[in-house]
Every structure is written in C-alpha cells, then in structure tokens.
Amino acid sequence: MSESVVPQSVESLWLELIAETEPKHKLMLPESALRLYYGRSARGFPQFFIRCKKRPSVPEVSSSIEATVAKRQDGEWALRFELVDLDFTHAFMSLAWNLAQASSAPATEDEGLSIFLSELAAWKRLLTFRPSDRRGxxxxxxxxxxxxxxxxxxxxxxxxxxxxxxxxxxxxxxxxxxxxxxxxxxxxxxxxxxxxxxxxxxxxxxxxxxxxxxxxxxxxxxxxxxxxxxxxxxxxxxxxxxxxxxxxxxxxxxxxxxxxxxxxxxxxxxxxxxxxxxxxxxxxxxxxxxxxxxxxxxxxxxxxxxxxxxxxxxxxxxxxxxxxxxxxxxxxxx
Structure with a gap:
C-alpha cells in the first residue's frame, strides 16, 4: 500500500535542494521504472521532472505549475513541472509524491508514464471549476x-x-x-x-x-x-x-x-x-x-x-x- 504523506526525509532533502544556488535533483523512487526526479529549477523554484526515452505529451496543470518538455543532451526527454507560486510548496511536494507512488508499480517506463498522466488528469478534474462551483x-x-x-x-x-x-x-x-x-x-x-x-x-x-x-x-x-x-x-x-x-x-x-x-x-x-x-x-x-x-x-x-x-x-x-x-x-x- 502506497504512502500518501511525503516522507520527512524526502521533504527535508527537497528543501535543501531548493536552497542550493544551482539546479540539483534527486531520484525520488530508485526502484520505480518511471524515473521521477525532484529538486530545484534553474530559476530557483521547486521542480520535479520525468526522464523518459520517448517524447511525452505536455499536460496543462494549473496557473501555479508550469509544465514543459525538452530534449536532453543524452537524447532522452524531460517532462518538467515547475512551481511558480511558493505558497503551494508543500502541496506541490505532496502531488509529486502521490504521482510517483501511483506510477511506481508497472514494470515498464511507458506503463508508468501512462498511469502518471492519468493520475494527474484525475487530480485536475477533481480541482477544476464546475457549474456547481458557481456562486448563487x-x-x-x-x-x-x-x-x-x-x-x-x-x-x-x-x-x-x-x-x-x-x-x-x-x-x-x-x-x-x-x-x-x-x-x-x-x-x-x-x-x-x-x-x-x-x-x-x-x-x-x-x-x-x-x-x-x-x-x-x-x-x-x-x-x-x-x-x-x-x-x-x-x-x-x-x-x-x-x-x-x-x-x-x-x-x-x-x-x-x-x-x-x-x-x-x-x-x-x-x-x-x-x-x-x-x-x-x-x-x-x-x-x-x-x-x-x-x-x-x-x-x-x-x-x-x-x-x-x-x-x-x-x-x-x-x-x-x-x-x-x-x-x-x-x-x-x-
């Protein structure tokens, strides 16, 4: 059964990486086929990204999270998620941990990425405005x-x-x-x-x-x-x-x-x-x-x-x- 709360060790290390002066990242779950790294972006914001062999689609998340994809020098792709509103740092860390846990079971990278994007889409649907959110x-x-x-x-x-x-x-x-x-x-x-x-x-x-x-x-x-x-x-x-x-x-x-x-x-x-x-x-x-x-x-x-x-x-x-x-x-x- 996966943990829903970010381990203190992961959160503490992530905060240390954010405090660095240069971008640094750490693999979140080494045993997972889906390689998800967390750390600090080049602009100094909290960031996590997925490293994969095939070019992934770029999901739209929210106005507080910028999602981009770029080709790495080694020929692989990086699907990056960068938090631009620091008020949501803890929630951002929790989202990354939840997504990493949910996509850790599959044996292949493609299956893990598919589950990752599906889980992310489910979170977005949960938090998206609907007519019922309208004020009376x-x-x-x-x-x-x-x-x-x-x-x-x-x-x-x-x-x-x-x-x-x-x-x-x-x-x-x-x-x-x-x-x-x-x-x-x-x-x-x-x-x-x-x-x-x-x-x-x-x-x-x-x-x-x-x-x-x-x-x-x-x-x-x-x-x-x-x-x-x-x-x-x-x-x-x-x-x-x-x-x-x-x-x-x-x-x-x-x-x-x-x-x-x-x-x-x-x-x-x-x-x-x-x-x-x-x-x-x-x-x-x-x-x-x-x-x-x-x-x-x-x-x-x-x-x-x-x-x-x-x-x-x-x-x-x-x-x-x-x-x-x-x-x-x-x-x-x-």
Missing part, C-alpha cells in the same frame, strides 16, 4: 454590494489600495472592512422592500473599535438596460482603477480565483446585473441591539439572528461624508 444569487449580491461600497464610497475618502487592504470579508474575517481603516464596516445588501437583515455570527457586529453597519439597497435589472452592472464589470473597474499598482491588482484577482473560486470569465456571472438605489449607515455603538460574542457564555456556539431595519432608525448616521483621515497610501508589502 445571494452570494453574488453580497459580493457586489461590498465591492460597490469600497469603490464608490470608501475610495472617495482613502486610496483604493488601502480599501483593498482592509477588505477581509472574502478571507473569512468577521467584518467586511477593517484595519488599516480607522472604522470597521459590515456591508449588507437588501432589496428595497426588505424589512430585516441577517447577522450570521456573534462576531460580525462585535468590534473593539468604531463599527458601522452599511445597508445597500440593490435591485436586479434586465441585461439590456444600460444602468445595470455585473460582478465581472465592477471587478474590471477595480483593476482599471488600480492602474500601475501591479501587486495589488494581482492580489485582488487572486482573491476571486483562489479564495472565492469565482471564474470572472464565466458568462454565468454576466447574467446578473445590479443597480444601487442608495445605502444607509448605522452606528453600532454600545446601545445598538446586537448579540456580541464577548458577552456570551462560552458554552454558546454558532449564532445566527436577524435585525428589523425599522427599529434601527435612531442609530442611522446622517449624510454620506466619511472622515477617515487617511491621506497617504501604504506599501502592499509593509
């Missing part, structure tokens, strides 16, 4: 409302880069916008006739510093109407507005591709067009009707409740002026 209308509305508030409201008071640095909702943060902004914001989308909003946790409106609840009135409009905007459209506006800030642009796109698993090229998302009728601000102060995690007994787990909007009028913040007192952008690397 409620999630799309919520994302659009958060993005609209960041671009059309917050970005008029602070640099857009800081707005994006503060956007933590997609990463599982309790509130949609927080530090480095001096005020935290939780954004909710509602239909004009909606009378209440849902609060999905005891942490969502429990904040040590200033916090505002933002309620965005959002309607869906037919595709043919010019005043509607889709999720891909507002994402494109963000990318354009970031201009030369390449690092933030890349990180922004990565949020949708890797964190939210939203394929903005999927025409499915263009069928939902939204128009913002307005928004309201509510000051979540000590008197605001809210369930706070800090005030609950430790035995209480998940909390989900709703707030009636008509009962929040006394907490509404008049006007649309946001005095956030951030005048200078900060580096994305700071």
């Amino acid at each position: 209308l409620g999630e799309i509305r919520g994302l659009y409302a958060e993005l609209w508030f960041g671009l059309e409201v917050l970005a008029h008071s602070v640099p857009l880069g800081i707005v994006l640095d503060s956007w933590g909702g997609p990463m599982g943060a309790p509130r949609d916008y927080a530090a480095p902004l001096p005020v935290a914001y939780e954004v909710k989308s509602v239909y004009p006739e909606t009378g209440s909003i849902r609060i999905s946790s005891a942490e969502q409106l429990d904040c040590d510093g200033p916090l505002e609840l933002i309620v965005v009135r959002l309607i869906e409009v037919p595709i043919e109407l010019a005043n509607g905007e889709s999720l891909p459209k507002i994402i494109g506006r963000y990318i354009d507005a970031l201009g030369p800030d390449a690092k933030r642009r890349e990180r922004f796109v990565e949020i949708f591709e890797k964190k939210l698993r939203v394929d903005v090229e999927d025409d499915y998302y263009n069928q939902f067009r939204f128009f913002v009728q307005g928004f309201k601000r509510f000051n979540v102060n000590d008197d605001f009707p809210v369930i706070r995690r800090s005030e609950l007994a430790s035995q209480i787990g998940a909390v989900d409740y709703s707030l009636t909007l008509a009962g929040l009028n006394q907490f509404e913040v008049e006007g649309a002026s946001f005095q956030l007192h951030i005048e200078k952008d900060i580096s994305v690397d700071s």
Whole structure:
C-alpha cells in the first residue's frame, strides 16, 4: 500500500535542494521504472521532472505549475513541472509524491508514464471549476454590494489600495472592512422592500473599535438596460482603477480565483446585473441591539439572528461624508 504523506526525509532533502544556488535533483523512487526526479529549477523554484526515452505529451496543470518538455543532451526527454507560486510548496511536494507512488508499480517506463498522466488528469478534474462551483444569487449580491461600497464610497475618502487592504470579508474575517481603516464596516445588501437583515455570527457586529453597519439597497435589472452592472464589470473597474499598482491588482484577482473560486470569465456571472438605489449607515455603538460574542457564555456556539431595519432608525448616521483621515497610501508589502 502506497504512502500518501511525503516522507520527512524526502521533504527535508527537497528543501535543501531548493536552497542550493544551482539546479540539483534527486531520484525520488530508485526502484520505480518511471524515473521521477525532484529538486530545484534553474530559476530557483521547486521542480520535479520525468526522464523518459520517448517524447511525452505536455499536460496543462494549473496557473501555479508550469509544465514543459525538452530534449536532453543524452537524447532522452524531460517532462518538467515547475512551481511558480511558493505558497503551494508543500502541496506541490505532496502531488509529486502521490504521482510517483501511483506510477511506481508497472514494470515498464511507458506503463508508468501512462498511469502518471492519468493520475494527474484525475487530480485536475477533481480541482477544476464546475457549474456547481458557481456562486448563487445571494452570494453574488453580497459580493457586489461590498465591492460597490469600497469603490464608490470608501475610495472617495482613502486610496483604493488601502480599501483593498482592509477588505477581509472574502478571507473569512468577521467584518467586511477593517484595519488599516480607522472604522470597521459590515456591508449588507437588501432589496428595497426588505424589512430585516441577517447577522450570521456573534462576531460580525462585535468590534473593539468604531463599527458601522452599511445597508445597500440593490435591485436586479434586465441585461439590456444600460444602468445595470455585473460582478465581472465592477471587478474590471477595480483593476482599471488600480492602474500601475501591479501587486495589488494581482492580489485582488487572486482573491476571486483562489479564495472565492469565482471564474470572472464565466458568462454565468454576466447574467446578473445590479443597480444601487442608495445605502444607509448605522452606528453600532454600545446601545445598538446586537448579540456580541464577548458577552456570551462560552458554552454558546454558532449564532445566527436577524435585525428589523425599522427599529434601527435612531442609530442611522446622517449624510454620506466619511472622515477617515487617511491621506497617504501604504506599501502592499509593509
């Protein structure tokens, strides 16, 4: 039975090879007919490759792994896999080990390569977007409302880069916008006739510093109407507005591709067009009707409740002026 976890000896040696100043490789399973080597690429990235007598086909793996084939000086071929996103180093090592184990039993190189490519294709199918991965209308509305508030409201008071640095909702943060902004914001989308909003946790409106609840009135409009905007459209506006800030642009796109698993090229998302009728601000102060995690007994787990909007009028913040007192952008690397 093959091991699914990379042996510590293999992982440690691989990390040592990556740290070398020149490309170095080690045969992963000497007893296997399929010769799979692991180590460091010429560019200094983690790499594994298969050495074979016949020219192999080049599979498409992912945007984080570059697959190439080249003829060696000894006349054999090398099918190379190079990791270009170091955040996935351990996963890359695990993939190589799994593929090496799966293709180690056959007695011939051709059979081993066939199993290797079949196993790799199975992994890709498992991790490929399918229609079931698509976000539902409620999630799309919520994302659009958060993005609209960041671009059309917050970005008029602070640099857009800081707005994006503060956007933590997609990463599982309790509130949609927080530090480095001096005020935290939780954004909710509602239909004009909606009378209440849902609060999905005891942490969502429990904040040590200033916090505002933002309620965005959002309607869906037919595709043919010019005043509607889709999720891909507002994402494109963000990318354009970031201009030369390449690092933030890349990180922004990565949020949708890797964190939210939203394929903005999927025409499915263009069928939902939204128009913002307005928004309201509510000051979540000590008197605001809210369930706070800090005030609950430790035995209480998940909390989900709703707030009636008509009962929040006394907490509404008049006007649309946001005095956030951030005048200078900060580096994305700071």
